[in-house]
Amino acid sequence: MKISDRLLKLVSFIPKPCSVADIGTDHAYLPIHLEQNYECKKIIASDIKSGPYQAALKNVEKFGLEREIEVRLGPGLSILDPYKVETVVIAGMGGITISEILSANQQITDSINRFILQPMNASAALRDWLINNKFKIIDEDLVKERNRYYEVIVAETGEEIIHDDFILEIGPRLKEKKPESYVEFLNTKMKNWQHILNKLPDTKNQEILNKRSQLEGKIAKTQEVIRCL
Incomplete structure (x- = not known):
């Protein structure tokens, strides 16, 4: 399955072999791509809304991956059990919504090794939440799609101190890495x-x-x- 550059960027930060849950999976494009192209130990695709959930089920069945990809209906991390996956992807939501998902199920949040987050807005607020809740931003990147820039934030448990809140607006790792499109x-x-x-x-x-x-x-x-x- 061919997927967008935005989703490919998310894939690049997922440790392989994959043990991953895609929260808010929509049509399950990312989980299907992972199963078709990488060794995967466990893949869960979930969505809170019935429509996207049904679309995900249909696509997983279309590619004959019912045994490889578990499709679940429910809100946020509540569809997971602690320590069942190592990586969680949450993309295509607002930064505040992502923060609320992470804070709603603390036991499950604490059991995840890595979060790969792609906020549609309020990225500074999301970074602020991460840093104030014992996470370290280990990597960031940008991807441009349809004349819009998307920020990718990779976080793991740790400690990080930001002395200037403005850095949360422009990305601490982005500022360090200076990707090609950073000035734009x-x-x-x-x-x-x-x-x-x-x-x-x-x-x-x-x-x-x-x-x-x-x-x-x-x-x-x-x-x-x-x-x-």
Whole structure:
């Protein structure tokens, strides 16, 4: 099965042989690709919604992989038992939602060796949650698909200290690795912040003034990061 560049990027961070659960699997494209191309000890595909769950079941049956891939219906990590898989992929959801999934089932979360996360938004909030809940961000990467950048965050149990919250916006490992598309990614973030800034009303309301100051600070710091690359 041919899968998107975004999913291929996620696959690249999954330790092989695979022992993995894909939470929010949608059509089970990633689990099917893993089973077809790698040695896999265990693969679980799950979704909270009946429609995607049925689609996943249909695709797994289409490729004759019913024995190799377990398809489960249910919310978040609740469909797992502790220590049954080593890696969990959660992709295509907001960063806040991912944080809520990780915090909802602490026993299961603590049993996972590696989380591979791809937030659709609020990536800084997700990184903040990870660091404040005894996780270390061991790797990050970017993938561009349909004119949009997707951030991939790889986390394992550990300790990490971030002295400047702004680093959570631009990715601590991204800043270290400086992937080829990093400058374009940062410019995109600045454009988004500038767009929000331009829409703020001209007022003396303190909340709005604080928001304006935060956005201007992010833009200035991002410009400095780009100058230093």
